[in-house]
Amino acid sequence: MWTVVACLVPSLLFSVFLFGLRTLIITAVSVASCMAVEALTQKALGRKVTVSDGSAAVTGMLLAFVIPPGVHYLLPVLGAVMAIYIGKHLLGGIGYNIFNPALLARAFLVATFPVAMTSAWLPPLDHLAIFSYLGTTVDAVSTATPLAVLKNQGMAAFTEQFGALSNVYTNFFLGWRPGSIGETSGLLIVLGGLYLLYRGYITWHIPVSVLGSIALLTWLFGGEGLFHGDPLLAVLSGGALLGAFFMANDYVTCPTNRTSQLIYGCGIGALTVLIRLKGGYPEGICYAILLMNPVSPVLDNWFKPVRFAPPQGGAQ
Amino acid sequence: MAPLLTFPKGGVHPPEAKELTAALAIETMPVPDEVELILGQHIGAPCTPTVAVKEEVREGQVIGTVTKGLGVPLHAPVSGTVTAIGMSAHPLRVSAPSITIRTNREAAPVRYAATDWQKFSREELLKKVQEAGIIGIGGAGFPSHVKLSPPPNNPVDTLILNGAECEPYITADHRQMLEKSAEIVEGARIILKILGITSCHIGIENNKPDAIAAMSQAAAAASTPSARIAVRPLRVKYPQGSEKQLIQSITGRKVPGFALPSAVGVVVHNVSTARAIREAVVLGKPLYEKVMTLSGKGIARPANLLVKVGTRVSDIVEYLGGVTPQLAKIVMGGPMMGFAVSTLDIPVTKTTSSVLFLAEDEIDASPHSQCIRCGWCLDACPMGLEPKEIAIHVEAGRAEETGRFGVFECFECGCCAFVCPAKRPLVQFVRLAKMKAKR
Numbered sequence A: 001m002w003t004v005v006a007c008l009v010p011s012l013l014f015s016v017f018l019f020g021l022r023t024l025i026i027t028a029v030s031v032a033s034c035m036a037v038e039a040l041t042q043k044a045l046g047r048k049v050t051v052s053d054g055s056a057a058v059t060g061m062l063l064a065f066v067i068p069p070g071v072h073y074l075l076p077v078l079g080a081v082m083a084i085y086i087g088k089h090l091l092g093g094i095g096y097n098i099f100n101p102a103l104l105a106r107a108f109l110v111a112t113f114p115v116a117m118t119s120a121w122l123p124p125l126d127h128l129a130i131f132s133y134l135g136t137t138v139d140a141v142s143t144a145t146p147l148a149v150l151k152n153q154g155m156a157a158f159t160e161q162f163g164a165l166s167n168v169y170t171n172f173f174l175g176w177r178p179g180s181i182g183e184t185s186g187l188l189i190v191l192g193g194l195y196l197l198y199r200g201y202i203t204w205h206i207p208v209s210v211l212g213s214i215a216l217l218t219w220l221f222g223g224e225g226l227f228h229g230d231p232l233l234a235v236l237s238g239g240a241l242l243g244a245f246f247m248a249n250d251y252v253t254c255p256t257n258r259t260s261q262l263i264y265g266c267g268i269g270a271l272t273v274l275i276r277l278k279g280g281y282p283e284g285i286c287y288a289i290l291l292m293n294p295v296s297p298v299l300d301n302w303f304k305p306v307r308f309a310p311p312q313g314g315a316q
Numbered sequence B: 001m002a003p004l005l006t007f008p009k010g011g012v013h014p015p016e017a018k019e020l021t022a023a024l025a026i027e028t029m030p031v032p033d034e035v036e037l038i039l040g041q042h043i044g045a046p047c048t049p050t051v052a053v054k055e056e057v058r059e060g061q062v063i064g065t066v067t068k069g070l071g072v073p074l075h076a077p078v079s080g081t082v083t084a085i086g087m088s089a090h091p092l093r094v095s096a097p098s099i100t101i102r103t104n105r106e107a108a109p110v111r112y113a114a115t116d117w118q119k120f121s122r123e124e125l126l127k128k129v130q131e132a133g134i135i136g137i138g139g140a141g142f143p144s145h146v147k148l149s150p151p152p153n154n155p156v157d158t159l160i161l162n163g164a165e166c167e168p169y170i171t172a173d174h175r176q177m178l179e180k181s182a183e184i185v186e187g188a189r190i191i192l193k194i195l196g197i198t199s200c201h202i203g204i205e206n207n208k209p210d211a212i213a214a215m216s217q218a219a220a221a222a223s224t225p226s227a228r229i230a231v232r233p234l235r236v237k238y239p240q241g242s243e244k245q246l247i248q249s250i251t252g253r254k255v256p257g258f259a260l261p262s263a264v265g266v267v268v269h270n271v272s273t274a275r276a277i278r279e280a281v282v283l284g285k286p287l288y289e290k291v292m293t294l295s296g297k298g299i300a301r302p303a304n305l306l307v308k309v310g311t312r313v314s315d316i317v318e319y320l321g322g323v324t325p326q327l328a329k330i331v332m333g334g335p336m337m338g339f340a341v342s343t344l345d346i347p348v349t350k351t352t353s354s355v356l357f358l359a360e361d362e363i364d365a366s367p368h369s370q371c372i373r374c375g376w377c378l379d380a381c382p383m384g385l386e387p388k389e390i391a392i393h394v395e396a397g398r399a400e401e402t403g404r405f406g407v408f409e410c411f412e413c414g415c416c417a418f419v420c421p422a423k424r425p426l427v428q429f430v431r432l433a434k435m436k437a438k439r
Ligand code: SF4
Pocket: B380, B381, B382, B383, B384, B385, B386, B387, B409, B410, B411, B412, B413, B414, B415, B416, B417, B426, B427, B430
């Protein structure tokens, strides 16, 4: 699990570079409180304390990564209680929790602090001014995320704010844009994800099916008329990469069979596009994953591995 | 070179650790002072002793027979005096009935003369194999003459000799293929004659290029139109030597659950069994000696030894200079499928192919934790089972329900436990499940 943390660190450093030291503090608060809540919960429930396995730290990292950089420093503490105490230990327990704890916490925060969670975006800093934004409230500089602009104000406003499309692709891929703490740099997320793939911690099935279905469905339905959507933008924005490589892949909440994983990934992709295009939240992947989480065991029940050669004529 | 053959689903690559003994020639261990022969050496009913305490026996003499079932007789591995008919420690069954013989070093040595086996009929050959007490040396100890008389409704067209030796550490078959290639190939020709077929494949994992070369040469020299013997190099992948996986790799045929290989027209014998069959037929020598590998960092001198069946592991250890201080675990068989034992007072049986003396850094004793549902065991299982589900059901006290997961198709290869990042003892869970579940 600590390897996963290591894979997330480059993205974190980049966010410091982009939004200032504030993001580092938020992430630290989030990781520390997740680990503390895990230890306290396990103590209270009389179970073995397993904080050192790093899974609470991963949850803390991921939680910080999906909240906007401009929120209050104590918001992640609340998120940690939600993620670890409720999401992980009460809703199933280690290895059996139904929902991805970090995403559950994010959904909870969006519902309870809708303003902070949907508007505390910060525009990227110039000139490495990493000590900016250190005050506790920074709503004065809030901006909007690209997908929100595109959804609410249309393409014209989008290009006006973020420049011509070709620039947008590069900027988004490199991470030069507003967004949640850890989602901005597609490049670093993909690199982290590829490392996990290379080391065999994850397989290709979920990332490929999630991203593939998002791209395909956005291309089909995301524009004016069929086949006019922008698949590249869809994949590069709205946390799709972070979700596909680091969230949807969570061992505990995703199916274990590879075939089920493909279907699960496509389900996430389809729901993401549906929420983005028709629903209220431009960043739909969080809910898409949460909605697919409880389907995992069902999928695993339907799709069994191919048995070598079962006995002929049924069980003998 | 033709592409290496293998099976498509599952499998793992444990560290091979064969370098400890791969280059060591087979060495004959001096006859121990005493041997202990377990009466139930093979699957099926154990033998009944045909000798009494204090009786003098001669090397090769029958000392136990089976009256019912599949069995084969048991022979005295040494000349000497029967000192006890009692119980011995047994690697799996804790203790088992046995015959103890004290060696008489003055006795005249027994010699065997070669005869031309071609003159024997199929029935005579089969009878010789049975009378020599031959059972599957590499595996579970299935009586060989039974395998060699497949049911008439399942015509057999292919013989496979198993020289994969996919378990780490073990090099006993490797050395025999290298040093006794011609004898193994002659064994193959005898088996072909008994089965009345002409085609034999010898499967050898590609990590033994010297054995592949030696066996190919021997096979080419002995092949005739009525006995076409060819070596098939296999990809190095555990459990390549498992019967079903081997058959699939070489012939593409899948043996269904609970069925024997003859259901798909194949008979598989281990290379060392083929050699034993040759000795039985050509020399008239019963099976009472075997080549085994003693290896691991926990033994002073790793070796490939020719020992008498019934030799106690403690005597072997003494002969090899004792154990080293690093010794942490003793395993009968390979590290993947073998069983840990807690005493050295265990006699070697016809199916013991190795005893490993493993040091701390050769075993993984880290504690196991909950399943994290990574799905690696599903990928690793060559039988396409769901080890994690079986384990979770057993843990939850619902072992009876695991029949639907195909627990009985599991042959306990250990691939699942090998890959599990939570170090779950999945094979033990499956064994528990098999005890409780109904077929
Ligand atoms: S379930 Fe059985 S057959 Fe499958 S990998 Fe595990 S031990 Fe091998």
